[in-house]
Amino acid sequence: MTDAQGRVTGIFVEGFDVTEARGDSEVVRELYLTLEQRVADAVAQRNILADVVEFSDAYILVIDLEYRVAAFNRAYADLFEQVYGQRLKLGDHLLDAIGGDPERSARIRAHWERAVGGEDFHLVESVQIPGKTTHYYDVRFNALRDRSATQVGAFVVVYDVTERMAEQARLAEAEERVRQAQKIEALGQLTGGVAHDFNNLLMVISGGLEVMDSLAPARRERVIEGMRQAVERGAGLSKQLLAFSRRHPLRPEAIDLADRVGGMREMLERSLRGDVQVQVDFAVDLWPVEVDPGQLELVILNLAVNARDAMPNGGRITLGGRNAPALNDEELFGDYVELSIADTGTGILPEVLSRVFEPFFTTKEIGKGSGLGLAQAHGFARSSRGALRIQSEPQHGTTVFLYLPRTDKLPAGQPERRASAVSAEQPSLRGSLLLVEDDNEVAALTSEMLEALGYRVTRVENADAALQLLASSSAFDLVFSDVMMPGQLDGIDLSQEIRRLHTGLPVVLTTGHVEAARQKAEAIGVQVLPKPYRLKDLDAALDQARGPSTDRSMA
Structure with a gap:
């Protein structure tokens, strides 16, 4: 402090508290440093993302709403140049730049118009690059939007999937080879039965030709009708086998299980084994399902063969179907159709049951099965959006349940059903003969041949019926029986x-499998006549069985 003359008279000290201001300054400085770091991090991140986009294997292109090129990466620029012969530049009008093939240009234009219109979608395109093979690309179009969700353009991300498509094609080819191998294996299982069936058909035709000239017009018409039905049945069986064995792509379609599977009953019963009966039991109001018919038939055939093999002494296979509405468990949800294949065989042990779906797992002898049948059936069920389940108990049979989802589509048509002809009895002078034959057409023709030889014929369909009739009547002089027939007893057992x-009642057997039956027949002293046979062969076999006292007068 100073006086009036300017002399110092004292000292005055004034202080201010600047603690808060200093703190604010530090905060500002720290914020600045933090912001600077965040900006640097963001720039670094953008640079990394830019490098990822620029050097990615994906092909990326961005356009604005006027179809002007807004951005692209190096891969897209290189691909564009390979396909269109020019280097793409920022600001180019994309639709003008693509030019070239009018059809391809129109297709690409349509894709971009959808994207610019705000649609996100995905497709696979094939492109023929000059000097190279065709390449396949996975193409994903998206609308481009700013932070306010306003659309400002569109972009596409493209991946070359040529190698993946080739791998898928190789896998599909391998799967098709496996399916075809399964078909051939399944057909191999049926060879004996099919040969037996065709022998029966040949028997009807050859026998009919032999007796035709000696028949009255009315009876000749019956023989001709039987021959015609044999030809139709042979053609139908051949068509079924050829359709089953040929290669074709998987084509799911709406089918009626009762018609499709029920139509296989005759082929299965004739093909599996003579002591195996096949029954069908389908609900009348069964819903349609949408599956590949060929694969379904392969599944049924494989399961039927498994069932046959589980019944070494014969038995019954029942094909059934019922509606299973509103299922709700771990695998199934909704309306399904339950297709069942049940047998009366030996059943499956619990430790085996847990492994039956494993590919190549089998309990059969080497060469008796590949172990792919149930695995294929399981795969078919899964690919059809259904499920396969098995119930089995040792010595009490097995039931396989195949669940297939209901479809609202209607089946394309219904298979034709053929009626069978049954022979009429005619009186004769040679003797009374009991004919045991399960095939209606063969029975009708054989009856005509026997009546032409002078026999009065009574026909039954199986061994049990023959024994019942013989127990109630002693009027028969001779029994002529097929070897293979449905039921527990075959022709050998009947003999x-x-x-x-x-005792003393002569028996003659006939079969297309002569070698298989001859040893057993010779062991019990019964003659076996091979199919197909001629009228004179039949006459000689019956005469030999009856012995030298046979009355050889002809009616």
Whole structure:
């Protein structure tokens, strides 16, 4: 402090508290440093993302709403130049730049118009690059929007999937080879039965030709009708086998299980084994399902063969179907159709049951099965959006349940159903003969041949019916029986029972599998006539069985 003359008279000290201001300054400085770091991090991140986009294997292009090129990466620029012969530049009008093939240009233009219109979508395109093979590209179009969600353009991300498509094609080819191998294996299982069936058909035709000239017009018409039905049945069986064995792509379609699977009953019963009966039990109001018919038939055939093999002494296979509405469990949800294949066989042990879906797992002898049948059935069920389940108990049979989803589509048509002809009995002078034959057409023709030889014919369909009739009547002079037939007893068994219960009653057997039956037949002293046979062969076999006292007068 100073006085009036300017002399110092004292000292005055004034202080201010600047703690808060200093703190604010530090905060500002720290914020500045933090912001600077965040900007640097953001720039670094953008640079990394830019490098990822620029050097990615993906082909990326961005356009604005006027179809002007807004951005692209190096890969897209290189690909564009390979395909269109020019280097793409920023600001180019994309639709003008693509030019070239009018059809391809129109297709690409349509894709971009959808994207510019705000649609996000995905497709696979094939492109022929000059000097190279065709390439396949996975193309994903998207609308481009700013931070306010306003659309400002569109972009596409493209991947070369040529190698992946080739791998898928190779996998599909391998799967098709496996399917075809399964078909051939399944057909191999049926060879004997099919040969037997065709022998029967040949028997109807050759026998009919032999007796035709000696028949009255009315009976000749019956023989001709039987021959015609044999030809139709042979053609139908051949068509079924050829359709089953040929290669074709998977084509799911709406089918009626009762018609499709029920139509296989005759082929299965004739093909599996003579002591295996096949029954069908389908609900009348069964819903349609949408599956590949060929694959379904392969599944049924494989399961039927498995069932046959589980019944070494014969038995019954039942094909059934019912509606299973509103299922709701871990695998199934909604309306399904339950297709079942049940057998009366030996059943499956619990430790085996847990492995039955494993590919190549089998309990059969080497060469008796590949172990792919149930695995294929399981795969078919899964690919059809259904499920496969098995119930089995040792010595009490097995039931396989195939669940297929209901479809609202209607089946294309219904298979034709053929009626069978049954022979009429005619009186004769040669003797009374009991004919045991399960095939209606063969029975009708054989009856005509026997009546032409002078026999009065009574026909039954199986061994059990023959034994019942013989027990109630002693009017028969001779029994002529097929070897293979439905039921527990075959022709060999029937012959043994006749020898035991009706001593002296002659029996003649016939079959297309002569070698398989001859040893057993010779062991019990029964003659076997091979199919197909001629009228004179039949006459000689019957005469030999009856012995030298046979009355050879002809009716």
